[in-house]
Amino acid sequence: GDSVTQMEGPVTLSEEAFLTINCTYTATGYPSLFWYVQYPGEGLQLLLKATKADDKGSNKGFEATYRKETTSFHLEKGSVQVSDSAVYFCALKAGANNLFFGTGTRLTVIP
């Protein structure tokens, strides 16, 4: 079945450090891939998406490239800020309009 495997956390980085959160997936067909972010006490916010192979999603300095050959969608940011501290979820949709989520990665950025 469809599934997402996400890098275990928590991740703690200093401000301005480089961020990578790994995400790989298993799906039939050609899924759409997403990264969502959840701030404390809030719902999920869509961070970026990619709908086909080699697409790059980007938003607020975050990027992720849809790699079909490695079934991956790793999240990257060149310079993290304290305000980026949150839980990040990788997710996919394949065939039907429901999301399969990874387990989430908690990021803490310290000044």
Next chain:
Amino acid sequence: KAGVTQTPRYLIKTRGQQVTLSCSPISGHRSVSWYQQTPGQGLQFLFEYFSETQRNKGNFPGRFSGRQFSNSRSEMNVSTLELGDSALYLCASSLESTPSYEQYFGPGTRLTVT
């Protein structure tokens, strides 16, 4: 444009009771999906409604049910509550019921079952 709203935001119930949660989608969105978030199981899909019809259902017992009204607002109901139903229940809306459309989430209803 207003986002997805969910009411109530917090709820405390006792085992055996039932509960109804409400979700108002973004104006113009016709698909509403529900998810359960728990520390142990993470985010799991409950069901999706589109044009008042259930389109898709996750792997949850029949105690979990939902419906959608003609104005696209949706409710979910959990009967005979169990301690394990304590969770954050998230509603998401999208324009259409196809995978390429983004889902926008509400703030959630935190249900505590005692």
